Amino acid sequence: MSLPSPHLDDRTFQGLVDEAKRLVQQRCPEWTDHNVSDPGVTLIEAFATMVDQLVYRVNRVPEKSYLTFLDLIGVRLHPPTAARTEVTFRLSAPRPEPVVVRAGTEVATVRTETEEAVVFTTSEQLAIVPCAFAHLATWPSPGEAVDRTEELTLGREVPVFGATPAPGDCLYVGLSAAVPAGVLALRLDCTVEGVGVDPARPPILWEAWDGASWAVCEVEKDDTGGFNRSGELILHLPRTHVPAAVVRRTGGWLRCRLIEAEPGQPTYMAPPVVRGITAFTIGATVHAEHSETVTDEVLGQAEGVPGQVFRVARPPVVPGEFVVEVTDPSGASDGLTGSDTTRWTRVDDFAHSGPEDRHITLDPNSGRVEFGPAVRERDGSVRHFGRVPVKGATVRVRSYRTGGGLRGNVARSTLRVLRSSIPYIARVENRRPALGGVDGESVESARVRGPMTLRTLHRAVVPHDYELLAREIAPDAARVHCIRAGAEVESGSGSGAGVDEAAGGVRLLVVPAGRSDEQGRIEFDELVPPPHTLSLIAGHLDARRPIGARLVVEPPFYQGVTVVARVLAERGAVVERVRESALAALYGYFNPLTGGPAGEGWPFGRPVQSGEAFAVLQRVPGVDLVEDVRLYRADPVTGERTEATAKIPLDPHALVFSYEHQLRVRGA
Numbered sequence: 001m002s003l004p005s006p007h008l009d010d011r012t013f014q015g016l017v018d019e020a021k022r023l024v025q026q027r028c029p030e031w032t033d034h035n036v037s038d039p040g041v042t043l044i045e046a047f048a049t050m051v052d053q054l055v056y057r058v059n060r061v062p063e064k065s066y067l068t069f070l071d072l073i074g075v076r077l078h079p080p081t082a083a084r085t086e087v088t089f090r091l092s093a094p095r096p097e098p099v100v101v102r103a104g105t106e107v108a109t110v111r112t113e114t115e116e117a118v119v120f121t122t123s124e125q126l127a128i129v130p131c132a133f134a135h136l137a138t139w140p141s142p143g144e145a146v147d148r149t150e151e152l153t154l155g156r157e158v159p160v161f162g163a164t165p166a167p168g169d170c171l172y173v174g175l176s177a178a179v180p181a182g183v184l185a186l187r188l189d190c191t192v193e194g195v196g197v198d199p200a201r202p203p204i205l206w207e208a209w210d211g212a213s214w215a216v217c218e219v220e221k222d223d224t225g226g227f228n229r230s231g232e233l234i235l236h237l238p239r240t241h242v243p244a245a246v247v248r249r250t251g252g253w254l255r256c257r258l259i260e261a262e263p264g265q266p267t268y269m270a271p272p273v274v275r276g277i278t279a280f281t282i283g284a285t286v287h288a289e290h291s292e293t294v295t296d297e298v299l300g301q302a303e304g305v306p307g308q309v310f311r312v313a314r315p316p317v318v319p320g321e322f323v324v325e326v327t328d329p330s331g332a333s334d335g336l337t338g339s340d341t342t343r344w345t346r347v348d349d350f351a352h353s354g355p356e357d358r359h360i361t362l363d364p365n366s367g368r369v370e371f372g373p374a375v376r377e378r379d380g381s382v383r384h385f386g387r388v389p390v391k392g393a394t395v396r397v398r399s400y401r402t403g404g405g406l407r408g409n410v411a412r413s414t415l416r417v418l419r420s421s422i423p424y425i426a427r428v429e430n431r432r433p434a435l436g437g438v439d440g441e442s443v444e445s446a447r448v449r450g451p452m453t454l455r456t457l458h459r460a461v462v463p464h465d466y467e468l469l470a471r472e473i474a475p476d477a478a479r480v481h482c483i484r485a486g487a488e489v490e491s492g493s494g495s496g497a498g499v500d501e502a503a504g505g506v507r508l509l510v511v512p513a514g515r516s517d518e519q520g521r522i523e524f525d526e527l528v529p530p531p532h533t534l535s536l537i538a539g540h541l542d543a544r545r546p547i548g549a550r551l552v553v554e555p556p557f558y559q560g561v562t563v564v565a566r567v568l569a570e571r572g573a574v575v576e577r578v579r580e581s582a583l584a585a586l587y588g589y590f591n592p593l594t595g596g597p598a599g600e601g602w603p604f605g606r607p608v609q610s611g612e613a614f615a616v617l618q619r620v621p622g623v624d625l626v627e628d629v630r631l632y633r634a635d636p637v638t639g640e641r642t643e644a645t646a647k648i649p650l651d652p653h654a655l656v657f658s659y660e661h662q663l664r665v666r667g668a
Contacts, residue, residue, distance in 0.1 A: 016048035079364035080404030083437030092426035135174030165268035178252035183283035189276035202226025210240035227272030290408030304391030306374035315367030350385035408437035505550035520587030560634030560659035573622035
């Protein structure tokens with residue numbers, strides 16, 4: 001039980017007025033008119049209002065003291081985090097030389113009458129590398145690779161797969177150069193030979209070599225319908241695309257692999273034929289975050305005293321490089337080199353700073369920049385924690401980034417404005433929504449977190465400590481769960497997490513904040529935490545874990561679950577509306593972020609049972625009877641499913657993921 005906060009003065013406005021009237025009756029008995037219309041009573045009420053305001057301020061003293069104690073134990077408000085996404089720059093036309101987009105390029109949403117533009121900044125330099133078609137090879141699954149480059153050059157027809165197409169047959173396309181993170185256009189001259197295949201969903205997979213394995217490429221557009229007609233194919237290549245050697249030819253290789261068809265999906269009865277291929281780069285993709293860059297901001301003039309404070313003009317400050325420079329007007333701020341400008345290093349606190357250390361601290365929320373203080377010791381001497389800039393020196397910030405917050409979680413295809421002109425760039429867009437933006441921490445949240453900080457003392461010992469410390473450094477993570485390595489595996493799902501199961505190890509599972517659509521679906525890619533978040537958490541916990549403890553920070557294993565059900569609707573109910581509501585209920589309940597019995601996300605390791613699906617569907621308005629429910633394991637990446645079952649066990653490090661529920665609703 002928390003200690004109650006005392007009221008230092010519990011008087012109210014009405015109590016002050018009543019007390020004044022009682023004093024009037026005692027000391028001025030001739031004053032008999034105590035109605036609100038009397039001028040004297042009006043004065044009493046006016047003074048009571050002012051006293052009531054003073055009482056309110058006095059009662060805020062315990063709260064201020066509490067916040068001061070939080071500051072003394074090192075509790076700081078978490079700054080806002082910046083949303084991240086990928087933006088794709090498109091060329092106006094293919095170029096023979098690379099087009100460079102510098103780091104720090106700003107893209108934004110469209111500004112409207114009611115909303116300001118949301119600005120994103122690219123995190124690194126992007127080179128749009130040109131390429132051309134160079135080589136062609138085929139590799140049937142039971143045979144060897146065959147170089148088909150010369151045949152295609154002579155205008156002959158080249159079969160894409162084997163004489164009898166089988167899963168594993170591959171067509172290899174060699175480019176003149178690797179195109180990391182590139183957007184590639186392939187123009188194919190094809191003949192209709194792929195008898196029996198559905199052009200809308202052919203059983204093929206495009207992949208690119210990343211130096212260790214074949215990474216899946218995202219297909220933006222396929223006018224060929226799986227090699228069934230001439231057209232254009234647009235692929236998004238992985239960032240790790242590197243040159244490789246196939247059939248003794250080196251280049252940036254891609255391959256199209258024939259995969260196993262899903263139930264009900266037609267496959268190739270005969271190999272499709274290609275007669276010509278043209279390849280060229282039309283764009284590339286780079287990471288961006290919700291922030292704007294501020295450069296060369298002058299904070300002010302140093303007064304030559306310890307503990308001087310400055311503030312940046314545009315807080316909050318997004319985590320990143322923050323360089324403070326001090327320029328000595330005398331031209332000799334550095335006695336060793338004679339340089340007039342020196343850089344000062346940002347530190348968390350001045351506890352380990354000496355008198356000659358050029359250190360500063362930064363509060364990202366308020367933009368407060370502070371130089372080292374001076375403390376008087378018991379013997380009367382003064383100890384400096386950090387060097388003091390000379391009087392008259394100019395203090396400036398070379399660059400910093402401002403932004404962050406929930407407003408940065410913009411939808412896909414909304415970042416369409418290029419804020420600076422770049423030669424040969426026609427347009428820009430974000431093909432995925434921006435995620436990870438979180439507003440700065442509130443004071444109330446810090447009040448709750450204060451006792452937890454005292455409990456952990458910034459050290460990770462038990463699993464709960466790891467979770468608390470991880471949330472401190474990564475507030476954009478929706479869920480953090482710590483389990484001990486070597487926990488008993490119940491289901492044997494074969495997730496292949498690859499963690500050291502020896503005693504003394506822990507696994508920290510991180511679930512990012514994904515975004516659901518209107519029906520409650522979440523894209524699987526949104527549940528994979530960014531590498532930046534994982535490395536940030538790992539680095540923070542590595543300095544706070546016990547010596548000898550092994551730590552692995554990774555996403556959980558997502559077990560895909562497909563519910564196939566048959567439902568009878570009530571008499572008079574709209575069948576399609578009942579179906580939509582029932583699907584939304586299934587996606588909402590079997591949800592890693594907001595599902596489960598408590599609505600706080602599916603519990604880690606909790607098995608999935610058909611009885612829960614029955615209960616969820618039976619509660620849907622308009623459902624009269626749930627006739628049948630079947631559960632299927634599903635792979636969220638490949639879509640492969642197993643046999644129907646009544647229960648799907650989960651490992652302690654696993655979460656449920658709803659994958660393509662199927663529902664048949666029958667009218668009464």
